[in-house]
Amino acid sequence: MQKHTANSVKLGVFVLAGIFLLVLTLYILGKNKGMFGASFDLKTHFRAVNGLVKGNNVRFSGIDIGSVKNIVFVNDTVIEVTMSIERKMKSIIRSNAVASLGTDGLIGNRVVNIAPARGEAPLIKEGDLLPSKDEINTDEMLQTLRRTNDNVAVIAEELRSTIHRINTSAQLTELLEDRTMSANLKASFAHLHEATEKASALMTDASATLTLASQGKGALATLLTDTTLSQEIRQVVKKIKQVEESADRLANDLNQVVVSVDKDYNTGQGTVNALMKDSLMAAQLRQTIDNVEKGTETFSQNMEALKHNFLFKRYFKKIEKEEKKKAVQKKSQ
Template sequence: MAKKTLNTIKLGLFVTSGLLFLILLLYMIGKNRNLFGPSFILKAQFDNVQGLVPGNNVRYSGIEIGTVKKINILSDTVLEVVLVVDDNMKKIIRNNAIVSIGSDGLMGNKVINIAPARTPAPLVAENEILVTRKPVGTDEMLQTLSKTNLDVAVIAAQLRSTLQRINNSTALWKILNDEALPQQLHQSAANVQLATARAAAMAGDLQAVVNGIKNGKGSVGAVLTDTAFASNLNEAIIKIKSVGDRADELAGALNEVVADVKQEVHQGKGTVNALLKDSAMVVKINASLDNIQKGTDAFNQNMEAMKHNFLFRGYFKKQEKQRAKANKQNVAVQ
């Protein structure tokens, strides 16, 4: 009887131990603690873990690779999250990977997301502290949604006010009820289309003119493309500039002469002063001109008398014949 009781106790202890081991095994598997494989430790530091607890999953590019082991409070602003990661990920994760806190669905448990960086870097080592990204909290999302709702409410109120003003506007409804308005709009569209076609034609003509100028056609094309013309134009400009310089020099000389004449007239000296102010000089000049005229008349009379003198008559006749012969030759040449 005692032996039977001992066997019953042993059986009970064995069953109890098996149940406890099974429960522990299921717990470890459920928490994904890498019970049957090697693992290593990674760390990340946050100022707010957003409700993250030990046992939450760790994902790399959406694939579960470990769990959260524990959360250490380093200071009032720094929380350190210790991650247990599958040892095979040592060959995948780089030390510039970015760690962030997310949710498993909209209202699910918190998870740690590790995203690879786009730049090359060394592989992670044991107890490596990875770079973190500030998580977006549910409170911040709700505040943003609340602000958005307020903005939508304001926009809806403004739209409602606008619609009321449109409904109360007799002028707008008069325009909308005008049966001639569609025809006028159609005519306006036709006019716009016609103007567009004309503008396109003008643009085509302008392009043709530009092409002709580029090809050296016309006066403008010759001016722009003919190098000889450009050279001649440059020479002409140089000559014009030279003439202008000479004109400036001549004007300067004339200014000096005029200044000298003004000075002589002002001082009462010189020929110009005598011509302008000396009345006796004017009388003498007039007398001289009269004498020259009289002498010229007397000379003409003497020449006419010599033509009739028998000594010079032959000479003058010979001169007249030569002039007549020369005139005939000129007429024949013409």
């Protein structure tokens, strides 16, 4: 009898364990599908659902919040998907949230993804129609990929052509094989480096100068801050202006002279005209100059004769000695 009771207990445990596991499994599956919690319906429209079936999950920002309840045709281009959503999501999802189709992993089940959108919108209500975004179709992706491939083929062909031209270019080959080029480049870089260093030093000096100037020291600071200097500069500028005005007047006078001369020349009157156009006067003037030259030469001979005359010889020697003395003094200085 005791053995019979023990067997009955074991059997009871066995049966209850089996029933418990079955119920637990069904409960978890039901809970996953939102069968036991309070829920409400939301709708959205798609052009194509791409394999979505009843019972597929609905996610909001990646979290499972419900399942697809029904899928019906509205017309030949619109399919209405009704989703059963957990009631607690009523206080979170807004009416501008966007529904889209996705896949659970790379090859997993289809899912409806609801994503929040920017901007303010009221919270959703029972039976609201959410805006939807059509999924990128695989065929469309392949078509885009095909266009990309075509473009890549064109680019590759052009690249090949360019490389061929580079390979067959004599000038480029010569340039590449020119060993002096690298030396020149090196030298250029050295000069560039040197120039950069000088520029750097210059900038350092400028910086120091500016620092001094900002501290009120140095010539630049004086130039920038000394009021008397600016006064003097102003006066200098004023004088330069006066000189400029004098120069203007002089130029005007000269201009008047030139105009007068030009007038005389054109009218055949005046001294200038006589000097420039009267050949007789020019001949007389030349004769006069010749006479003056001859007179000067004769005077020079007379003076030389005076130097050698005993009455004046002493005087000229004295002058010669003084000049020599001055020359020696200048050298010693």
